Amino acid sequence: MSYDVELIRKDFPLLSRRLHDEGGAEGVPVVYLDSANTSQKPQVVIDTISEHFARHNANVARAVHTLGSESTLAYEGARDTIAELIHAPSRNEIIFTKNSSEALNLVAYSLGNSAGRPDGSEFPLVGPGDEIVISEMEHHSNIVPWQLLCQRTGATLRWFRITDDGRLDLSELDTLINERTRFVSYVHQSNILGTQNPVEPIVSRARQVGALVMLDASQSVPHMPVNVADLGVDFIAFTGHKMVGPTGIGVLWGRADLLNDMPPFLGGGEMIETVSMDGSTFAEVPHRFEAGTPPIAEAIGLGAAARYLMDLGLENVQAHEHALVSYALPRLKSVPGLTIVGPDTTEARGGTISFSLGAIHPHDIGQYLDELGIAVRVGHHCARPTCVRFGVPATTRASFYLYTTEAEIDALVDGLHQVVRFFG
Structure with a gap:
């Protein structure tokens, strides 16, 4: 059975929500890249x-x-x-x-x-x-x-x-x-x-x-x-x-x-x-x-x-996430000043990628991306000794799951380019 991520996304009602739509504005679509924190829920579970x-x-x-x-x-x-x-x-x-x-x-x-x-x-x-x-x-x-x-x-x-x-x-x-x-x-x-x-x-x-x-x-x-x-x-x-x-x-x-x-x-x-x-x-x-x-x-x-x-088949979920990481790593490396914290290859790694972006604080990155509808995690991720090991106070973390698409990774990368331009 082929893995149809667009069909799978229809099982998750929150993924169709638009954010920042106050005052009659259309809002922006949710780009949810925080599944390592908590995943979204399919309709069958609800x-x-x-x-x-x-x-x-x-x-x-x-x-x-x-x-x-x-x-x-x-x-x-x-x-x-x-x-x-x-x-x-x-x-x-x-x-x-x-x-x-x-x-x-x-x-x-x-x-x-x-x-x-x-x-x-x-x-x-x-x-x-x-x-x-x-x-x-x-x-x-x-x-x-x-x-x-x-x-x-x-x-x-x-x-x-x-x-x-x-x-x-x-x-x-x-x-x-x-x-x-x-x-x-x-x-x-x-x-x-x-x-x-x-x-x-x-x-x-x-x-x-x-x-x-x-x-x-x-x-x-x-x-x-x-x-x-x-x-x-x-x-x-x-x-x-x-x-x-x-x-x-x-x-x-x-x-x-x-x-x-x-x-x-x-x-x-x-x-x-x-x-x-x-x-x-x-x-x-x-x-x-x-x-x-x-x-x-x-x-x-x-x-x-x-x-x-x-x-769904967890072997299919794993293969989907591996493909996402293969796509995301070179795209993220195109962002000026971005440094991946952790493995920068696809070998023996899952769909969670933490990074720093020059001197720009992760909280500023997270807040800017949120205005674009992109949800990432910022902080030490309840793993402070790891941050200390790599000499960073915090990181920005994008984490993928079975419903994540390459288009969402593109949105993240484009958003990070905007962050770099905005904060100089």
Whole structure:
């Protein structure tokens, strides 16, 4: 099946909007180049959420009435769909969270927590003298939880550096991941550089020393086929709103044997087996990690989003974005003074391109482009250590997705030429 981006765009109502149309003016079309921040939503996802609230709204797992049964079936059906999306061996390995940050925090908390595990299991996994390895390329969501874990447990945080061309520096892989390493967590695809990081050499080294590996897959699951069995990692985290789904819903996938041993992260309703005034026992996974009323409509919407992506074919999405990057890189390099921050070739990189433009501040660039209807992201993109590494306070970031066109890239480049002329 050919990839018809113009037909796909018709699924996304916001993309037909015109901006700055106050006072009867026609306005300018939306050129949305901020999908690494959050993606637009197709009509099927909007309709699925609306239909749930209009016809099936009830709490899950708490009622025997028809509405409760319908809501529960739809919620658990979404779990099945997400398991299919990432080829999880078991649906029970899919934990719904509110975003990637919560999924990462869940694992970081459980690694250093022995509460609720009186059965002699290996948790807490991390203690004084142990080491956690991350990278300099991480989103803050994959830095701060590990810093907090080290503060709680006395473990030490170490990290991969970034090369000048925006790749992970693996030259010290064997010394960085060593016999003291208990856990490695790093980004699968960078949200600021677009770099797609290798998995096999890091997982292989971690296995040699008995360490576990987690991927922040927030920028990879929406953009490419991801098979957790093929990756060979122990955990991945991703979020719904970057994959044409709603906000307020994310996913933790973990190996069943590890999840079954991990103590709970949050306590409350539905995550328990029994409760007495003297103590409590906990439900089996996945419900052990889903305390309280979950984001029901959001999970159901995420299921619809995942089905939409699978129907398109994530291999087709990946190929489309690769073609966009191949088109965009030389076009962007035509802008006087523009410097790409990160890989400047198409090899092992996704559709996220950050850049600086001489002495022009990214906020000025973003505001000028917005007047043209072009939405880009400016700032440190919750990846300040990466900006520090490249000696810039902030960057401008254009990020593409399954609905992005070459004409939108042309609009961006033309807009940047105007920025250069305006700011001199």
